[in-house]
Amino acid sequence: MMIFSQNLIGQTSEPSEMHSDHHEHHKNEIGVGNFPVYFLEENKFAYGLHIHYTRVIPKTKFGLGLAYERIFDEHKHNFLGIVGSFRPVEKVSFAVSPGLTFEGTDSKTNFALHLETSYEFEIKNFHLGPVFEFAYAPEDFHLSLGLHVGFGF
Numbered sequence: 001m002m003i004f005s006q007n008l009i010g011q012t013s014e015p016s017e018m019h020s021d022h023h024e025h026h027k028n029e030i031g032v033g034n035f036p037v038y039f040l041e042e043n044k045f046a047y048g049l050h051i052h053y054t055r056v057i058p059k060t061k062f063g064l065g066l067a068y069e070r071i072f073d074e075h076k077h078n079f080l081g082i083v084g085s086f087r088p089v090e091k092v093s094f095a096v097s098p099g100l101t102f103e104g105t106d107s108k109t110n111f112a113l114h115l116e117t118s119y120e121f122e123i124k125n126f127h128l129g130p131v132f133e134f135a136y137a138p139e140d141f142h143l144s145l146g147l148h149v150g151f152g153f
Contacts, residue, residue, distance in 0.1 A: 026152025029054050033131050035146020046073035061087045067097045076104035101137045112137040118148045125152050
């Protein structure tokens with residue numbers, strides 16, 4: 001946690017010769033989140049997979065896109081939403097995703113909200129790092145902590 005804090009503080013400091021290697025992020029990203037999901041009401045775990053596409057709004061730290069999440073359990077939870085992202089510093093991003101959730105073949109949809117944060121290490125066009133998600137749906141809340149892998153172009 002201390003290393004994370006120091007890195008975050010270092011990124012928000014005034015530019016210096018030491019930080020002269022700053023670069024712009026890619027305009028587009030396709031990302032995948034792979035993680036265990038913990039359901040707070042049911043007190044149990046399941047496997048979750050999150051896929052998103054975001055496009056950076058030119059000359060800003062904001063992006064817009066689409067997200068899909070599938071949780072592989074007896075409920076067959078699916079989520080489809082719009083993503084709004086914010087990158088306050090180079091390696092950290094926050095996302096808000098309002099959307100609809102539905103279970104298996106049930107045609108009933110409900111409003112849901114996903115909040116996500118990630119810390120990324122870049123390797124050429126790839127982003128890799130931890131991701132944390134909190135999600136609200138009328139039937140439950142769930143938390144996820146896992147691995148984010150993104151491809152920027």
